[in-house]
Amino acid sequence: MDKQQTMNLFSPSGYAMPFEADENTPIEVARKHGRYTNERTGEEGFFHGMDFRVRRGTWLKALATGIVSGISSDTQKGFSLIVNYPNYADGKRSSYDVTYSHISEAVCNFGKNVKAGDNIARCDGLLHIEVRFNGEETDPLEFLTMIRDNLIVNSQTDMSGANPEIATLDFDVHTPYDAQQGEIDQLMMRYFGSYMTDLLKGNYHVPGNTERDLRDVIAEGARGGAYYEHTPSMLNPLGLGQRSFSIIERVQTILITDFLNYLALMHRVFLSSMSEIEKKKLLTGL
Incomplete structure (x- = not known):
C-alpha cells in the first residue's frame, strides 16, 4: 500500500469536523496554508497551517479515533494540543498528527484516548490547525476535506441501510x-x-x-x-x-x-x- 493510498484515514469511531458551527454562522477562514506575499513590505513567506475565526469558548472536537500526544505553550501560538490519529486501514503504520493552537483550555490529558466527536478543548476565538502525515507537513484544507468526505459517506451509509453508493x-x-x-x-x-x-x-x-x-x-x-x-x-x-x-x-x-x-x-x-x-x-x- 503506497503513501497516497494510506493517506485516506480509516477511523473505527467515524469522523467529525474540528468544531461545531451554527447553521446561520458561516465558517470564516482567517488564513490559508501556503505561500503568501506581505502586501505592505512585498516580502514572501510561507504560512504553516490554517486559521479559523470561531466564537470564544467553542468546543474543539476529536476528528477521529486517536490519542492526545502533546500539550504545549509558546508566545506565538499560545496553548496548543496535539492529537495523533492512526490509520487503522494499514495496521496503524501511518498516522496524522493534528495540532490545535490558540486554545483557552484543554479537557484531555496527555495519553488520553479519544474518538470522533469528543470534546477535547475550548477555543479562545482564533483556531490555528497544523497537520502532519507521518511527520510531513500537509495542507489542513486537504485533510479536512478528506475528513468531510468520509463523514458524508458514513452518514449516508447509515441513512440508507448500509448502501454507500448513494454518496x-x-x-x-x-x-x-x-x-x-x-x-x-x-x-x-x-x-x-x-x-x-x-x-x-x-x-x-x-x-x-x-x-x-x-x-x-x-x-x-x-x-x-x-x-x-x-x-x-x-x-x-x-x-x-x-x-x-x-x-x-x-x-x-x-x-x-x-x-x-x-x-x-x-x-x-x-x-x-x-x-x-x-x-x-x-x-x-x-
Whole structure:
C-alpha cells in the first residue's frame, strides 16, 4: 500500500469536523496554508497551517479515533494540543498528527484516548490547525476535506441501510451523450441491475476492444498524473481533481457506450434518437 493510498484515514469511531458551527454562522477562514506575499513590505513567506475565526469558548472536537500526544505553550501560538490519529486501514503504520493552537483550555490529558466527536478543548476565538502525515507537513484544507468526505459517506451509509453508493462526487464533466443523459438515466434505473447481473453470471461479455480502451485510458491517467491530485477519501479514493476531468469523461463515455451495447444485444432496447444505421451497428458490431 503506497503513501497516497494510506493517506485516506480509516477511523473505527467515524469522523467529525474540528468544531461545531451554527447553521446561520458561516465558517470564516482567517488564513490559508501556503505561500503568501506581505502586501505592505512585498516580502514572501510561507504560512504553516490554517486559521479559523470561531466564537470564544467553542468546543474543539476529536476528528477521529486517536490519542492526545502533546500539550504545549509558546508566545506565538499560545496553548496548543496535539492529537495523533492512526490509520487503522494499514495496521496503524501511518498516522496524522493534528495540532490545535490558540486554545483557552484543554479537557484531555496527555495519553488520553479519544474518538470522533469528543470534546477535547475550548477555543479562545482564533483556531490555528497544523497537520502532519507521518511527520510531513500537509495542507489542513486537504485533510479536512478528506475528513468531510468520509463523514458524508458514513452518514449516508447509515441513512440508507448500509448502501454507500448513494454518496457521489459532483464533477462538471461531459460526454458525447449529454443531450441524451436524461433518457440514459431512466434506462439505467430500469436495466442497470440486470446489466450487472448478466456481467457477473457471464451472460453478457464486454467486447475486447472496450476492455482494452478502458485499460488504456486508466493507464494514461496514471502516467499523466491525473490521480491523487487531492488527499484520497472514501468519497474520492483516487484523490481526483481537475487534472482528471478528461480521463473521467473518456471513462464515462466508454462505460455508457458499453451499457447501450448491452441494451441492444440483450434487450433490443435503443435510445430514441438512434437511427436505423446506428441500431444495426450496435447489433452487428460493424
